[in-house]
Amino acid sequence: MTRADAEAPVVGTAGRGSGLLVLTPLRVEAAMAGSSGARVVRTGAGPERAAAAAQRASGQEAQAVAVVGVGGALVADLGAGDLVVAEAVDGPGGRVELGSPRLLVAALRRAGLAATAGVVRSSGSVVTGGQREQAAATGAVVADTESYWLAPAAAGRPFAVVRAVVDGPGRELRRPAVVTEGIRALASLRRAMPVLSSWAEACCPRTVLLAGPRSFCAGVDRAIEIVERVLERFGAPVYVRRQIVHNAHVVRRLEAEGAVFVEELDEVPDGTTVVLSAHGVAPAVKEEAGRRGLRVVDATCPLVAKVHSEARRFSKQGRQVVLIGHDGHDEVEGTLGEVPGTMLVGSVDDVDALDVPLAAPVALLNQTTLAPSDVAEVARAVRRRFADVVEPPVSDICFATENRQQAIEAIAGDVDLVLVVGSANSSNSQRLVEVAERAGAQAYLVEDPDAIELEWLKSAEVVGLTAGASAPEQLVQEVVDALGGLGPVDVHERVVVDERVRFQLPSEVR
Numbered sequence: 218m219t220r221a222d223a224e225a226p227v228v229g230t231a232g233r234g235s236g237l238l239v240l241t242p243l244r245v246e247a248a249m250a251g252s253s254g255a256r257v258v259r260t261g262a263g264p265e266r267a268a269a270a271a272q273r274a275s276g277q278e279a280q281a282v283a284v285v286g287v288g289g290a291l292v293a294d295l296g297a298g299d300l301v302v303a304e305a306v307d308g309p310g311g312r313v314e315l316g317s318p319r320l321l322v323a324a325l326r327r328a329g330l331a332a333t334a335g336v337v338r339s340s341g342s343v344v345t346g347g348q349r350e351q352a353a354a355t356g357a358v359v360a361d362t363e364s365y366w367l368a369p370a371a372a373g374r375p376f377a378v379v380r381a382v383v384d385g386p387g388r389e390l391r392r393p394a395v396v397t398e399g400i401r402a403l404a405s406l407r408r409a410m411p412v413l414s415s416w417a418e419a420c421c422p423r424t425v426l427l428a429g430p431r432s433f434c435a436g437v438d439r440a441i442e443i444v445e446r447v448l449e450r451f452g453a454p455v456y457v458r459r460q461i462v463h464n465a466h467v468v469r470r471l472e473a474e475g476a477v478f479v480e481e482l483d484e485v486p487d488g489t490t491v492v493l494s495a496h497g498v499a500p501a502v503k504e505e506a507g508r509r510g511l512r513v514v515d516a517t518c519p520l521v522a523k524v525h526s527e528a529r530r531f532s533k534q535g536r537q538v539v540l541i542g543h544d545g546h547d548e549v550e551g552t553l554g555e556v557p558g559t560m561l562v563g564s565v566d567d568v569d570a571l572d573v574p575l576a577a578p579v580a581l582l583n584q585t586t587l588a589p590s591d592v593a594e595v596a597r598a599v600r601r602r603f604a605d606v607v608e609p610p611v612s613d614i615c616f617a618t619e620n621r622q623q624a625i626e627a628i629a630g631d632v633d634l635v636l637v638v639g640s641a642n643s644s645n646s647q648r649l650v651e652v653a654e655r656a657g658a659q660a661y662l663v664e665d666p667d668a669i670e671l672e673w674l675k676s677a678e679v680v681g682l683t684a685g686a687s688a689p690e691q692l693v694q695e696v697v698d699a700l701g702g703l704g705p706v707d708v709h710e711r712v713v714v715d716e717r718v719r720f721q722l723p724s725e726v727r
């Protein structure tokens with residue numbers, strides 16, 4: 218790193234920008250940062266200048282403060298132009314913890330930049346040669362000579378440190394490499410500036426209102442425990458047909474423990490154990506497993522199994538089974554397979570198009586994870602069209618789906634934004650977004666905190682937060698932590714129902 222550019226601090230493009238105060242040590246860094254229109258203060262290089270600049274900057278008006286500049290990588294896997302966003306800054310007096318950089322890192326990545334979170338090590342002189350290894354041993358990934366001394370400039374405001382790598386272990390920065398490596402680093406900083414402006418605009422003290430109940434239901438808990446117990450009892454690998462529950466994080470965790478997820482049984486080797494997912498399967502799947510001599514452990518949720526048994530019962534009574542559900546969903550596939558000839562409807566138009574005599578006796582069932590209001594309209598159309606319609610005494614929409622929908626409905630009117638944690642293929646998570654939107658909220662489905670866009674948070678001082686029945690509570694906590702990187706977060710919970718249901722495990726794993 219060159220430190221030739223170390224004149225007294227000057228202020229560039231003062232008075233403009235988005236409430237973001239950018240501190241940059243070098244003139245070239247200030248030129249890059251200033252190109253975005255942000256308010257930029259050039260601090261000068263090194264600890265003394267940084268400390269003096271921090272004192273002056275701490276009194277300046279700004280919503281958020283960021284240190285932007287180049288740095289030297291301490292680890293080999295960071296290349297020129299890669300960005301490190303500090304989760305903490307180490308210096309001679311110890312470690313300064315920063316708020317979670319997760320939302321900023323994710324936004325930089327969405328902008329096409331190679332960004333990573335890590336510890337920045339600030340020292341009194343430029344770290345080179347073997348010093349890099351020593352500094353890396355403390356857990357830091359990039360080094361500079363200012364960030365630690367600039368940290369007091371934040372003065373309680375959200376604070377970010379973004380360093381673009383110019384050199385690294387075995388790649389000491391010497392001319393002519395300085396030209397290409399330096400240009401690459403500065404170009405990354407320039408591209409990062411609009412993202413930092415969005416970050417600053419999203420910074421504010423915030424209330425998070427948690428909807429209760431949320432996250433895992435009894436059926437999902439049971440399905441996951443079944444896979445874990447099968448792994449314990451029979452050892453890895455354990456084959457699981459389809460995603461055990463519709464959540465990418467759950468699937469990845471179980472894969473790491475030895476579960477192998479397959480689409481169909483023909484991918485399962487003979488003589489092994491296969492777990493059937495919580496969504497249920499058609500009888501033909503179990504028959505095939507029997508023929509193949511596979512050891513089957515069925516994780517079908519008892520509430521899905523209830524729909525299957527209703528379908529069989531009504532069909533035996535000579536009724537045409539009509540199922541309200543979403544075409545292609547695993548649960549729907551299983552229920553359709555239970556009684557061949559079952560007719561699937563998803564809308565009033567589908568009901569009007571049914572090729573069933575109007576006088577035929579009909580049994581009306583539905584997928585467990587729908588919204589009651591969606592079902593009500595289609596169910597009314599079925600009852601209007603056919604003279605003889607029977608339905609189960611208790612709704613097929615499961616308690617967990619209803620509870621989570623009621624919980625989000627109860628908070629949607631009091632928040633600026635609703636975040637629903639869940640995977641895109643999770644039906645009940647998708648319904649939570651729709652229920653929140655119908656209640657007038659702006660709502661988004663997010664797989665995890667990395668999917669949260671800073672723009673959504675710009676004027677969102679109160680955020681409603683829930684999770685679909687297949688999404689782990691840990692992800693909800695990760696969202697809260699990530700929001701904490703944008704300012705203080707006050708967390709409250711509003712519980713509409715105390716949900717204590719547990720389902721018994723199947724005998725094979727009890």
Ligand code: SF4
Binds near residue numbers: 435437495519645
């Ligand atoms: S959402 Fe309902 S039907 Fe689905 S697994 Fe959970 S309890 Fe069972």
